[in-house]
Amino acid sequence: MKHFKLATLTGALLLSLHVAAAPVSGIDFSNFDKNVRVQDDLYLHTNGTWIKNTTIPADKGSTGAFLMLRDLSEARSRKIIEDAAAKPVAGTESQQIGDLYRSYMDEATVEKLGVTPVKPALAAIDKLASADDVVRYFGQLQPLSVSTPLMLGVEVNPKDSRQYLPAAYQGGLGLPDRDYFLLDDPRFVAARGAYLTYLTKLFTLAGETQPAEQAKAVIALETALAKVQWSKVENRDPVKTYNKLTVAELQKLSPGFNWQAFLEGGKMGSVADVDLGQPTYATALGKLLQDQPLATWRSYLKARVLADAAPLLSKAFVDNNFEFHGKALTGTTEDQPRWKRAVALEQAGLGEAVGKLYVAQYFPPAYKARMEALVGNLLKAYGQSIDKLTWMGPETKKQAQIKLAKYAVKIGYPNTWRDYSTLQIKPDDLFGNATRIAEFSYNRDLARLGKPVDRSEWLMTPQTVNAYYNPPMNEIVFPAAILQPPFFDMAADDAANYGAIGAVIGHEISHGFDDQGSQFDADGNLKEWWTADDRAKFTALTDRLVAQYDAYEPLPGQHVNGKLTLGENIADNSGLQIAYKAYHLSLNGKEAPVIDGLTGDQRFYLAFAQVWRSKTRDESLLRQVKSDPHSPASFRAIGAVENSDAFFKAFDVKQGDKMYKPEDQRIRIW
Structure with a gap:
């Protein structure tokens, strides 16, 4: 658990929290397993009967x-949102809340559109003619929150908390962690198989001509990315992941990656410095950009765009998304009701x-x-x-x-x-x-650059x-x-x-x-x-x-x-x-x-x-x-x-x- 009214105490004595009425214990004895001694297992003693009698909901992991x-x-929240949708007040946040909910619950319109909403992006990807074009498109996807091999954002400068600083960090994998690509444990092998099925269906639904071949190429590329990415343990080190570099220094570090194109695509073309989280990865990424076929990068970008859009598209896309992200990766047997989404x-x-x-x-x-x-x-x-x-x-x-x-x-x-x-x-x-x-959200972050840090913000x-x-x-x-x-x-x-x-x-x-x-x-x-x-x-x-x-x-x-x-x-x-x-x-x-x-x-x-x-x-x-x-x-x-x-x-x-x-x-x- 992580991320402000200052709490103060009046006088020298600490405040007691007893209420006027006789307090209850706050302990739910119905969940106890009395066959387990507390001295042997506090957790099962306190929760054992609940664990035995509880069925995980079908739509949850x-x-x-x-x-x-x-x-x-x-x-x-649902009640608040549906009330707003039922009684919209023009020009208010209530109307925004209600209109957004109505747009999600309007399945007929979503079904009618099918893959149409993402066709412009797929067409743009088909026109990418060089590695520099690919990198620029990485940048153009940043305002849309689509995961790419490098991500851009705005952070509070770790070494000067009075300032905001552009930041770049690794991303772009379609499985939860690099180990899913790299380890031979049967559970990871099964996850990779499910990912291949998911991508193949994704490309098929989008009308691609060689869906199976494209899916295999994407997984091979992501495996190559996984091999050079930093582990989650390495990424916990705030010193090693702080690398404030000029654009010229970034370019020297990873000559195969056009940093200016990337930053311009992400609306940060004029920034002087960037905090790069994983320098060795950026170097390796530049090499992969030059070594991997352009067609593979196009397929990869289509996969990322389609995967991001899938929950918002027609039922076939939604179902395929659930089969992978739900059943395969979390074990759920039913998708969440539409209202929850x-x-x-x-x-x-x-x-x-x-x-x-x-x-x-x-x-x-x-x-x-x-x-x-x-x-x-x-x-x-x-x-x-x-x-x-x-x-x-x-x-x-x-x-x-x-x-x-x-x-x-x-x-x-x-x-x-x-x-x-x-x-x-x-x-x-x-x-x-x-x-x-x-x-x-992205533009809101961009607007912070050059301004004092907002310490009133909640995350x-x-x-x-x-x-x-x-x-x-x-x-x-x-x-x-x-x-x-x-x-x-x-x-x-x-x-x-x-x-x-x-x-x-x-x-x-x-x-x-x-x-x-x-x-x-x-x-x-x-x-x-x-x-x-x-x-x-x-x-x-x-x-x-x-x-x-x-x-x-x-x-x-x-x-x-x-x-x-x-x-x-x-x-x-x-x-x-x-x-x-x-x-x-x-x-x-x-x-x-x-x-x-x-x-x-x-x-x-x-x-x-x-x-x-x-x-x-x-x-x-x-x-x-x-x-x-x-x-x-x-x-x-x-x-x-x-x-x-x-x-x-x-x-x-x-x-x-x-x-x-x-x-x-x-x-x-x-």
């Missing part, structure tokens, strides 16, 4: 606490317009006040924890406290809403609407069930939609809220001090503020955490990648520890009440475990293990608790219990 809350947010486009295109209406209906001011108290408690606990660290020296501690004090906190929704007034939405032009949405909508930390902004952000049970319950006792949303808050705070975030200073700049000795000690601790998670095996032969998931694992472990400390600070020296036969500490850990309840199809789990920086849900619960001393005391976990871990082997970072 997984289900769980997060996804069920997302379903609720989705249903609420329409809501997804609304969230992407008019997210804050919908969010404004969502907040008015579903986020009372009292929720924000209690979250401010929670966040304040967590920040105070984190500061106290830094002071007590035994492995960190005073110089680094001082800088850590300065960084923590500068955290910006955003809760619920932005103070300034995005202006969509220049975005044209038509009720009978789905493909055109999607194109204009992509261009609107998630209020109706998003998630949270984030943003290193260049040094901010933690909690959208309104996550502030609901089981994460946040106004009626629940403090222990449950600290174990659930408190651990989420602690998680996001900890991201500023994980292996990536810790490389950014208090002002959000990529700058070393640690002593060499403290950095070495921190790395030694995180290496142990890598080894712990490397040992987890969610699928036969497929282990969690401890290096890929390191940042999230640090945040999970540290967030839980800090949430526990904050919970005890909130008690103000008083004894926690026993509720439903459980002590406060027991409710804290059970609440933490129950928010991670999840059930995932093997195909989706494989995709997560190879491409997601988050560990699978069960290991997020168990992995963090295994290192928490208070858990062992709360449930009297002893040697011989399956969850027992000797005290000297527990990993304590923050």
Whole structure:
């Protein structure tokens, strides 16, 4: 979880979150499996019956606490959107919301058009006569958000958080990760076979004359791209992926790639510098551009354009898209209903317009006040924890406290809403609407260049069930939609809220001090503020955490990648520890009440475990293990608790219990 009203506390005492009425425990006992001892498996003890009795919806690759809350947010958003469509007010955001929804739900018009919306692009690709033409077309696809071997964007300059900077980074693969192309595991072989079938059908539907041959050529080209791309672990290094170069330096680095043509195509022809994420890849890409036949590059570009457009075209395209992206890659057996896909486009295109209406209906001011108290408690606990660290020296501690004090906190929704007034939405032009949405977003980013960084911006909508930390902004952000049970319950006792949303808050705070975030200073700049000795000690601790998670095996032969998931694992472990400390600070020296036969500490850990309840199809789990920086849900619960001393005391976990871990082997970072 990643990406601001500052949370403050009045007076010296931390605020308690107890409500006037007698609080409930916040624990759902109906999900428990009493045949599993909590000392042997906290996760299955808390969620085992739910796992046994839950069927993953046919249109989903997984289900769980997060996804069920997302379903609720989705249903609420649907009601908001359909109300807007039913009663449009001319010239308002409400009309835009309604018109976009109508365009998506107008299947008859979409079916009648067939492949027609993408024919101009296919014709343009047929006219590409040189490698330079291909590169320029890469650039022209950037405003449309079509994935190409190099992508363009605008970022906050990692080394000067006051400025925006053009950025270029690798992309353009049609499978979830480079390993899908390169490894011989039967599951990856099957995915490649499904990809070949998908591309062949895609080319057939588009009227191409040699669909099978073109599909094979595209996969061969993407395999060549995969071989020279950086791994997801390499891409986690903010120092190695920061390479601010002039256009002349870029051209020297990759002489086979016409950078000026690329930038001009992407409307950035006048920029002086670009942050290139993967220099060796850019060099290899330039060589591939010269070595691969022009016809192959044309087929590749057609595949990328068609794949991007497929969900917006006729039923044959949509069905083919689902067979691959749904069945083959996530294991789902049914496509999502059309209304869900329409809501997804609304969230992407008019997210804050919908969010404004969502907040008015579903986020009372009292929720924000209690979250401010929670966040304040967590920040105070984190500061106290830094002071007590035994492995960190005073110089680094001082800088850590300065960084923590500068955290910006955003809760619920932005103070300034995005202006969509220049975005044209038509009720009978789905493909055109999607194109204009992509261009609107891209042009909005372009307009930032040369202007001060907007620190009021949100990178998630209020109706998003998630949270984030943003290193260049040094901010933690909690959208309104996550502030609901089981994460946040106004009626629940403090222990449950600290174990659930408190651990989420602690998680996001900890991201500023994980292996990536810790490389950014208090002002959000990529700058070393640690002593060499403290950095070495921190790395030694995180290496142990890598080894712990490397040992987890969610699928036969497929282990969690401890290096890929390191940042999230640090945040999970540290967030839980800090949430526990904050919970005890909130008690103000008083004894926690026993509720439903459980002590406060027991409710804290059970609440933490129950928010991670999840059930995932093997195909989706494989995709997560190879491409997601988050560990699978069960290991997020168990992995963090295994290192928490208070858990062992709360449930009297002893040697011989399956969850027992000797005290000297527990990993304590923050």
